[in-house]
Amino acid sequence: MAIIFQNVTHVYQADGPLAYTGLKDISFQIRDGSYTAIIGRTGSGKSTLVQHINALLKPTAGKITVSDHIITPETKNKHLKPLRKKVGVVFQFPEQQLFADTVIKDISFGPKNFGMAEKDAEQLALTMLKKVNLSSELAQKSPFELSGGQMRRVAIAGVLASQPDILILDEPTAGLDPKGHQELMELFAQLNRQGTTIILISHQMEDVAQYSNQVLVMEKARLIRDDTPQAIFTDKTFLQEHQLLQPESTKFARLLADRGFKFARLPITTADLVNQIVKELGS
Amino acid sequence: MKTLIDLKNVTYTYDEMKVPALSDINLRILAHTWVAVVGVNGSGKSTLARLLNGLLTADSGDIIIDGMALTADSVWDIRKKVGIIFQNPDHQFVGATVEDDVAFGLENLGIPRDQMVELVNWALEQVNMLEFAHKAPQTLSGGQKQRVAIAGVIATRPQIIIMDESTSMLDPQGRQDIMKIMQYLQSELGITILSITHDMTEVIHADQVVVLKEGQIIQSGSVEQIFANPKELAKLGLNPPFTQQVQLELIKQGIDIDSKYLSEQEMVDELWQLYSKM
Amino acid sequence: MGKIIVGRYLPGNSLIHRLDPRAKFIATFIFVAIIFLANNWATYLALGLFVLWAVYLSKVSLTFFIKGVRPMLFLILFTVALQIFFTPGGNPFWQWGILSLSKLSIINGIFILLRFTLIIFISTLLTITTTPLQMSDAIEYLLRPLRKIHFPVDEVALMLSIALQFIPLLSDETTKIMNAQRARGVDFGEGNIIKQIKAIVPILIPLFVSSFNIAYDLSIAMEARGYNGSAGRTKYRQLHWQKPDTLVLTSFGLLTIILLILRSY
Amino acid sequence: MKINQLRKIILTGLCAAIIFVGVSLFRIPIPALVGRPFIHFGNTFAVLTVLILGFRYGAVAAMIGLGLFDLLNGYAATAWLTVLEALVLAAVVAVVFKGVNYQQKPRVLKLYAVSLAAGLIKLLTSWLSGIVESMMVGTSFSVAVIRAFLSLPATLINSIVLFLVVPLLYVALAKTVLQRLKI
Numbered sequence A: 001m002a003i004i005f006q007n008v009t010h011v012y013q014a015d016g017p018l019a020y021t022g023l024k025d026i027s028f029q030i031r032d033g034s035y036t037a038i039i040g041r042t043g044s045g046k047s048t049l050v051q052h053i054n055a056l057l058k059p060t061a062g063k064i065t066v067s068d069h070i071i072t073p074e075t076k077n078k079h080l081k082p083l084r085k086k087v088g089v090v091f092q093f094p095e096q097q098l099f100a101d102t103v104i105k106d107i108s109f110g111p112k113n114f115g116m117a118e119k120d121a122e123q124l125a126l127t128m129l130k131k132v133n134l135s136s137e138l139a140q141k142s143p144f145e146l147s148g149g150q151m152r153r154v155a156i157a158g159v160l161a162s163q164p165d166i167l168i169l170d171e172p173t174a175g176l177d178p179k180g181h182q183e184l185m186e187l188f189a190q191l192n193r194q195g196t197t198i199i200l201i202s203h204q205m206e207d208v209a210q211y212s213n214q215v216l217v218m219e220k221a222r223l224i225r226d227d228t229p230q231a232i233f234t235d236k237t238f239l240q241e242h243q244l245l246q247p248e249s250t251k252f253a254r255l256l257a258d259r260g261f262k263f264a265r266l267p268i269t270t271a272d273l274v275n276q277i278v279k280e281l282g283s
Numbered sequence B: 001m002k003t004l005i006d007l008k009n010v011t012y013t014y015d016e017m018k019v020p021a022l023s024d025i026n027l028r029i030l031a032h033t034w035v036a037v038v039g040v041n042g043s044g045k046s047t048l049a050r051l052l053n054g055l056l057t058a059d060s061g062d063i064i065i066d067g068m069a070l071t072a073d074s075v076w077d078i079r080k081k082v083g084i085i086f087q088n089p090d091h092q093f094v095g096a097t098v099e100d101d102v103a104f105g106l107e108n109l110g111i112p113r114d115q116m117v118e119l120v121n122w123a124l125e126q127v128n129m130l131e132f133a134h135k136a137p138q139t140l141s142g143g144q145k146q147r148v149a150i151a152g153v154i155a156t157r158p159q160i161i162i163m164d165e166s167t168s169m170l171d172p173q174g175r176q177d178i179m180k181i182m183q184y185l186q187s188e189l190g191i192t193i194l195s196i197t198h199d200m201t202e203v204i205h206a207d208q209v210v211v212l213k214e215g216q217i218i219q220s221g222s223v224e225q226i227f228a229n230p231k232e233l234a235k236l237g238l239n240p241p242f243t244q245q246v247q248l249e250l251i252k253q254g255i256d257i258d259s260k261y262l263s264e265q266e267m268v269d270e271l272w273q274l275y276s277k278m
Numbered sequence C: 001m002g003k004i005i006v007g008r009y010l011p012g013n014s015l016i017h018r019l020d021p022r023a024k025f026i027a028t029f030i031f032v033a034i035i036f037l038a039n040n041w042a043t044y045l046a047l048g049l050f051v052l053w054a055v056y057l058s059k060v061s062l063t064f065f066i067k068g069v070r071p072m073l074f075l076i077l078f079t080v081a082l083q084i085f086f087t088p089g090g091n092p093f094w095q096w097g098i099l100s101l102s103k104l105s106i107i108n109g110i111f112i113l114l115r116f117t118l119i120i121f122i123s124t125l126l127t128i129t130t131t132p133l134q135m136s137d138a139i140e141y142l143l144r145p146l147r148k149i150h151f152p153v154d155e156v157a158l159m160l161s162i163a164l165q166f167i168p169l170l171s172d173e174t175t176k177i178m179n180a181q182r183a184r185g186v187d188f189g190e191g192n193i194i195k196q197i198k199a200i201v202p203i204l205i206p207l208f209v210s211s212f213n214i215a216y217d218l219s220i221a222m223e224a225r226g227y228n229g230s231a232g233r234t235k236y237r238q239l240h241w242q243k244p245d246t247l248v249l250t251s252f253g254l255l256t257i258i259l260l261i262l263r264s265y
Numbered sequence D: 001m002k003i004n005q006l007r008k009i010i011l012t013g014l015c016a017a018i019i020f021v022g023v024s025l026f027r028i029p030i031p032a033l034v035g036r037p038f039i040h041f042g043n044t045f046a047v048l049t050v051l052i053l054g055f056r057y058g059a060v061a062a063m064i065g066l067g068l069f070d071l072l073n074g075y076a077a078t079a080w081l082t083v084l085e086a087l088v089l090a091a092v093v094a095v096v097f098k099g100v101n102y103q104q105k106p107r108v109l110k111l112y113a114v115s116l117a118a119g120l121i122k123l124l125t126s127w128l129s130g131i132v133e134s135m136m137v138g139t140s141f142s143v144a145v146i147r148a149f150l151s152l153p154a155t156l157i158n159s160i161v162l163f164l165v166v167p168l169l170y171v172a173l174a175k176t177v178l179q180r181l182k183i
């Protein structure tokens, strides 16, 4: 499921007095099975960008290729279902889209829309419930009786239920406590290992460093860098120029380095930091 | 330093609940300090915040704020002393514009208009939002909205500000802005801050940390005291702060490093010593 | 951020923009009332010139007003046609069953066309030059006399301002929810009507849930900030009635007199 | 002030906002020969609001939501008619809802009785306000009556949708959120 953006521009309310350019001439590629992170300050166009991948937004100019689907400004709304089935999106605060009277009905909503029989869809929903670490006892409960963290999982299960090949995550763990955050990030990593292409929008550089293998940096509607996390997070001038944070471990490593500690390469994850310290001290 | 908040055997149970949301809470908070309250979801943190401001009335026990007992008669005076900033910036904007929102609390107090104008300007200046005075909320970012919420609270000159996960919905920039402003309010205006948070990088700067579990205070003390026993904290679902995570991992890997809680600087010093000894 | 505009207000700083919204409100309603006085070319000319002068003072391009007429165009022409063909009397120079055409009925039709246009222009002028917030302030103020009959004016004013404030938020939320459900395979705006109507459920329910949550949170936030009903509150935002406002109302008085004189010609 | 009452006031404002959004965003174009008529859900949401909040608050929400839309979109001269229509609609809905005794014995059929009444009264008030509108621009009474009649088909479609959708949405709301709402 490779994704290719070619000179994509998007203008909101293109013909109104309040026209606003959300994306400006964006080109990049995402390989099949990769884990790509999109970072950038608020309002830089991250959400606008990802909504083009399943044609929720259409480019004002340029072309997007998602495996065998091609999206151009002329693309009609018809026949988008196969694409939408392939591309799952977990929006920010996805629990705000729950609507059914039972958890299982909500989770099976997507598969049913994509043409699956009710029985099969509900069977699948149960599997997904397990996948997001919720007990199957919740299946017949109302989603509105659950805690915030549980609601979030139900909503995510509802997206996973369509078994997408590409999963887009727009700040999926915002507002969760650390434990909930950790568990969900592990779930996504596991899906990635099983072959799902993941695209993660995040403000948490630790996550970006730990999980992704490609990072797209957005600024004011433009893509200003497309690189590996290692290259980006160790490029101090770049981070400073664009007011991006560095991961905690990189920051800490720099403090040590300032004192004279020698790192083979600056670590960007906790595990790497610990490993390198151990190597240095152990020898 | 004087005691600003004093809770004695406070218990509260929600109407349709069987178990108390808070039971037998005893807590003292000194004036001008920064207190962090931590605990997993549902441990009773918000309930505590609401009791302090009289939004909920305790079933039993005493709540004394700045020497004044919280009762049905004193609740409106207490609310002048205790301001709260909530989690969702969109759900606490009352006024149609920034200045109207800041004035809301003053209008409630029946303050004459010319005095209000002054206080509104002053409060907006404190949070650096004066230039946005006439803007409507939908033109502001989340972080800016929270700054307005802070201005609205400080306009009535409270002694305590409670932040109930007020930065959890913001991006890092917005978070930093808010923390800077709160630190300024604490140091320059002497406001006592009680911050409910899941963010350990914030907790390590607190003067006092209170840990809640199932409606009870199971620990309360300085950062060093609280993080002295990270295993216990982990059992409570709380992650140690970043440097302590590294520290614990290093110990696990056989590095001979002090096992008591170390601040970032102490960690760097300690590691450097080990390094240079080799 | 700021991507949803409620209504059709156009920012500006013209004399009309700066008028007290109460004056504009009252003026609009006076206008709709005195338009009944028009009965001949002279009176329509007077009204027309008056409206064009107001449009000129607003410094808003005429095209915005014409845009206001366009969606109603069919209705207007339809009404005019009805009036022309169905008004008996005069000396019809063409007749077919109950349909007839006379000089009188044609003139009548043109008058209706003019009235329609004038009313739309004056409504548009109010909308374009008054912010939603000013509108709600004016409504609140104009409702005040109802206090005498124990109508809860302050409560209604609060509802009005909350409605106004949350329209952008809920609109935004609606778009987001629609997108989320679209991504889960729902089609909006396509397919048969029954399907589309059913598709409302997964948007409306989250919208109501959101509203309940907002109501819950906001009520707590308001109470925490000392809100205890409307009694004893002072008011920060104030409307300022100034000379131009009085002038505007006076000019409407003059217009009325002019109309009264002209109509007897 | 009791916090529950404050909550209800706020909820009324929010329902008015939802009604406004119901007109401005929830639109389905209907194919037609002339113009671009569309079904909107403003009245549907207004009826739901009355069912949820009761007559007093529901009526205010409906009047604010529908009236504000007219006011902010260039229909100021006729906004008062919209507000009156909303009031009548709310009153009829509230009376019928009480009359069928739904709260005691909830039956979906009763909801259809309510929505039928709502649809019919909407038809009637639209016709009446159509007459007044025409009179306002100076047509003769007979022309006003005819004109108002001829513009009814669009209202009819809206009323049919109202009739069909209100019970559907109310049941969906009752099953999910209303039980959690204590007002």
Ligand SMILES: Nc1ncnc2c1ncn2[C@@H]1O[C@H](COP(=O)(O)OP(=O)(O)OP(=O)(O)O)[C@@H](O)[C@H]1O
Binding pocket: A012, A013, A020, A021, A022, A040, A041, A042, A043, A044, A045, A046, A047, A048, A049, B171, C001, C002, C003
């Ligand atoms: N529907 C819309 N109409 C007009 N402008 C819009 C619309 N949606 C977004 N924008 C604008 O486009 C820009 C990019 O928005 P986008 O939501 O993509 O940012 P983002 O990077 O996802 O930000 P955040 O981190 O806050 O989610 C913003 O300035 C936003 O105000």
Ligand SMILES: Nc1ncnc2c1ncn2[C@@H]1O[C@H](COP(=O)(O)OP(=O)(O)OP(=O)(O)O)[C@@H](O)[C@H]1O
Binding pocket: B014, B015, B016, B017, B021, B039, B040, B041, B042, B043, B044, B045, B046, B047, B048
């Ligand atoms: N309005 C309410 N009615 C009934 N029970 C409630 C209410 N609010 C909270 N509770 C219950 O009281 C307990 C404590 O809740 P509280 O909101 O204080 O937790 P919290 O620590 O703030 O959690 P979080 O981190 O999720 O905000 C929980 O078991 C919760 O379910």
Ligand SMILES: [Mg+2]
Binding pocket: A046, A047, A048, A170
């Ligand atoms: Mg975004």
Ligand SMILES: [Mg+2]
Binding pocket: B045, B046, B047, B164
């Ligand atoms: Mg809480």
